[in-house]
Amino acid sequence: MTSDLRKAHKIIWMMLLLTVPVALVFAVLEIRTPVIHDNDLVLSEAPSGSIVLDNESFSMSINKVGEIHSLQVVVKRPLKSPSAVIYGTTSEENREYFVGTIAEKGVYDFQLNDGTKGIRIYDAIKEKDIINTEL
Amino acid sequence: MGLNYELVLWNKHKKKYDMWIVFGILIYLLTFVAITLITNAETSIETLIIRAFGTLALALLHVILVIGPLARLNKRFLPLLYNRRHLGVSMFLASLVHGGFSMFQFHALGDVNPIYSIFTSNLEYDSLVDFPFQTLGFFALIIFFLMASTSHDFWLKNLSPKTWKRLHMMVYPAYALVILHVFLGAFQQQPALGSIGLLGLGFVFIAFLHLYTGFKERKVDRRKSKVVEEGWEFVCEIDEIPEDQAKIFTLKKERIAVFKYENRLSAIANVCKHQGGPLGEGKVVDGCVTCPWHGYQYLPHNGQSPPPFTEKVATYRLKKVGSKIYVHQEAFPEGTAVEPVIL
Numbered sequence: 001m002t003s004d005l006r007k008a009h010k011i012i013w014m015m016l017l018l019t020v021p022v023a024l025v026f027a028v029l030e031i032r033t034p035v036i037h038d039n040d041l042v043l044s045e046a047p048s049g050s051i052v053l054d055n056e057s058f059s060m061s062i063n064k065v066g067e068i069h070s071l072q073v074v075v076k077r078p079l080k081s082p083s084a085v086i087y088g089t090t091s092e093e094n095r096e097y098f099v100g101t102i103a104e105k106g107v108y109d110f111q112l113n114d115g116t117k118g119i120r121i122y123d124a125i126k127e128k129d130i131i132n133t134e135l
Numbered sequence: 136m137g138l139n140y141e142l143v144l145w146n147k148h149k150k151k152y153d154m155w156i157v158f159g160i161l162i163y164l165l166t167f168v169a170i171t172l173i174t175n176a177e178t179s180i181e182t183l184i185i186r187a188f189g190t191l192a193l194a195l196l197h198v199i200l201v202i203g204p205l206a207r208l209n210k211r212f213l214p215l216l217y218n219r220r221h222l223g224v225s226m227f228l229a230s231l232v233h234g235g236f237s238m239f240q241f242h243a244l245g246d247v248n249p250i251y252s253i254f255t256s257n258l259e260y261d262s263l264v265d266f267p268f269q270t271l272g273f274f275a276l277i278i279f280f281l282m283a284s285t286s287h288d289f290w291l292k293n294l295s296p297k298t299w300k301r302l303h304m305m306v307y308p309a310y311a312l313v314i315l316h317v318f319l320g321a322f323q324q325q326p327a328l329g330s331i332g333l334l335g336l337g338f339v340f341i342a343f344l345h346l347y348t349g350f351k352e353r354k355v356d357r358r359k360s361k362v363v364e365e366g367w368e369f370v371c372e373i374d375e376i377p378e379d380q381a382k383i384f385t386l387k388k389e390r391i392a393v394f395k396y397e398n399r400l401s402a403i404a405n406v407c408k409h410q411g412g413p414l415g416e417g418k419v420v421d422g423c424v425t426c427p428w429h430g431y432q433y434l435p436h437n438g439q440s441p442p443p444f445t446e447k448v449a450t451y452r453l454k455k456v457g458s459k460i461y462v463h464q465e466a467f468p469e470g471t472a473v474e475p476v477i478l
Contacts, residue, residue, distance in 0.1 A: 001411040003356055003388045005300065010349040012307045017342040020311050024335060027318040030264040031326045078177075 052119070053133050060119065062112070062135060069112040071119065075105050081123040081130055086110065089118035096120070152218040156225055163191055181240045189233040193317065193334070195226035196310060200341045204348040210416070213427050220286050227283035234276045237269065268320035271312045278309040291409070300411060314338055356385050367454065367461040373400075373478065374458065381424075383415035386464055391451055393460060394419055394435045399475035401435035402451035402462050409446070437472035 001009075053060040059074040073086065079102070086099040090113060100110045102121070121131040167187040171178055178186075202219050206212040242252040250273075257267040282303055285291075291299045314334065322331055361369065368386065370393055376382045381392040383405055390405035392415025403424065405415045412428030419425070423432035423441055433440055433448055440446040447470030452463040455476050467473060 001413075002406055003390075005411060006349060006352055006356070008304065010346065010353075012304070013342055013345040013349065016307060016311050017339075017346065020314060020338060020342075021335075023315055024318050024338070026263055027315070027322065028326075028331060031323055 052135055053131065058121075058131060060131075060133070067114075069114070069116065071099065071110045071112050073102055073108045073110070073121075075102055075108070078105060079103070079130075081126060083123055083125045084130060085122050085124055087120045087122060088112055088116040089120060090115045091117050148214070149218060149221070152214075153221055156222060160191065160225065160229070163194065164188075167191070181236055185233055185236045185240065188229045188236070189321075192226050192229035192233055193313065195222060195229060196313060197337050197341065199223055199226060200306070200310060201344060204344045207348045207352070210427070216428055217430070224283045224286060227279040230276050230279050234272060237272075241269070263319065264323055266319045268316050268323075271316040271319070275309045275312040275316060278305045278312075282306060282309075288409075296408060296410065310341075355383065355390070356388065358385055363464075364461075366464045368464060370453075370460045370462050372458050373455070373460060376400075376460075379419040381415040381417075382460075383413070384462065386451075386462065386466075390415065391462065391466075392424070393453065393462065394424060395478075396422070396435060398478045399436075400453050400455070400460060400478065401473065401475045402453050403433060403435060403438045404449040404451075404466065404469075406448070407431050408448060414448070436475050437470055439470045 051059065051061045057075070057077045057079075059076065061072045063070045063072065071086075071088075084102045086102065087096040088099045089096050092115065097113055099112065099119070100108065102108050116135060118132070118134045120129055120133075122128075123130055164187050167190065168183060171183055171186070199219060199222055202212060202215045202222075206216040238249050238253065242249040242256065245252055245256075247255070253269050253273055254267070257265065257269075259265040260267065282305065285294065285299065285302060294302070317334060318331075363369075368384075370384045371382050373395070376393060376395040379394075379396050381394045383390050383392055385391075390413070391402050392405045392413075393400060393402045394415075396419040403414065405413055407414050407426040407428065409426065409429055409431040412426040412431070414424050414426055414433065417425045417427040419435065420432070422434070424435050425432050431440065431446060432444070433446065436450075438448040438450040449466040449469050450471050450473045451466055452473055453476045454461045454463075455478070460476070
């Protein structure tokens with residue numbers, strides 16, 4: 001190699017050594033918790049509140065802070081449904097209201113209306129219930 | 136070194152080397168598939184292919200990047216350098232499978248152009264954690280494509296060695312893009328301490344190896360002759376040069392190689408016209424200086440490749456005073472015949 005090429009190599013590697021590690025450190029610091037693995041979702045702490053349902057795929061728990069009820073859904077494994085919508089059912093003539101949607105593995109928190117007595121996770125494409133449970 | 140262009144210039148060594156590449160790749164892929172099926176049997180075939188070929192390309196890229204500096208530090212690695220091109224093309228093909236399947240899996244099933252989708256499906260360019268990391272891999276793949284498609288000597292000749300070398304030095308920014316692609320992509324979704332540590336250490340090792348070699352070379356470049364008289368610089372004692380080998384000497388920031396052969400001394404530029412290999416680290420074989428990188432040859436007294444080849448390097452005047460060798464600072468035009476010093 002010519003001396004110019006040798007110099008260019010050195011400059012490139014010095015620049016890479018100064019810049020890339022900084023980006024890598026920031027990238028590692030930004031990694032979200034809980035850590036999601038291929039098989040199951042690993043939670044850094046146990047779900048809070050009273051547990052409504054806990055199986056291999058889902059965990060659901062209800063929290064009450066003051067007068068507000070919240071629902072925490074943990075999706076532990078990839079869903080086999082392309083669409084998953086959560087509805088809450090109230091005691092008033094069994095009316096349903098939209099709570100939210102869930103997708104990939106992770107932890108989801110939703111606020112529930114007063115008087116919610118049941119939770120239904122519904123696959124709108126396959127038109128079938130994934131979960132239907134009473135609180 | 137070949138007179139006519141052939142798709143692949145096979146020889147016994149290259150065939151053996153390529154068989155090892157194929158064998159290594161197959162072993163890696165089979166091992167990856169076996170471990171994945173044992174630890175995560177639910178993985179889809181698309182995901183398995185994407186991951187297996189992605190990690191394969193990453194591993195091959197690391198091997199490719201260490202060959203250069205290792206060959207500078209130890210001549211035993213020179214055969215790897217000689218054959219490195221096929222490893223580079225293999226790495227590109229593995230990257231292409233990874234990128235192609237990823238594009239098909241994540242971007243080809245919508246109603247927009249898959250390439251357009253790579254850049255627009257996620258617009259969080261101002262976020263680190265949600266950065267559209269696939270764009271980084273896409274640019275790296277483009278660079279690998281340009282490198283693989285121009286790796287043949289036909290392109291080296293027609294692009295000119297200078298342009299070709301600059302194009303192929305793009306592998307360094309491409310490597311940075313790949314590292315960031317993994318750290319902002321796979322490691323955000325499935326971080327594993329072992330993988331993060333391994334890739335981080337791999338980067339640091341390669342960077343230090345290149346810089347260590349670079350600074351070691353700088354010492355050679357900074358060596359100056361203690362005796363300079365009327366344009367002549369003292370090189371060394373005759374006995375310091377082994378038979379059929381050379382003494383490398385730095386003259387006006389560029390290196391020359393003073394060869395001893397058949398009781399003669401000749402000096403030529405140290406940089407091979409093919410890929411810039413260090414001629415002074417080669418040997419005189421069949422009367423020709425032979426580049427240690429890819430075997431390009433030059434006649435020591437005139438710096439010309441033996442006919443029908445046309446490569447030429449600059450030559451220098453030498454003189455002998457007692458047992459001391461001196462070289463004149465001014466180079467002759469490439470291919471100029473210079474009477475060798477008779478010992």
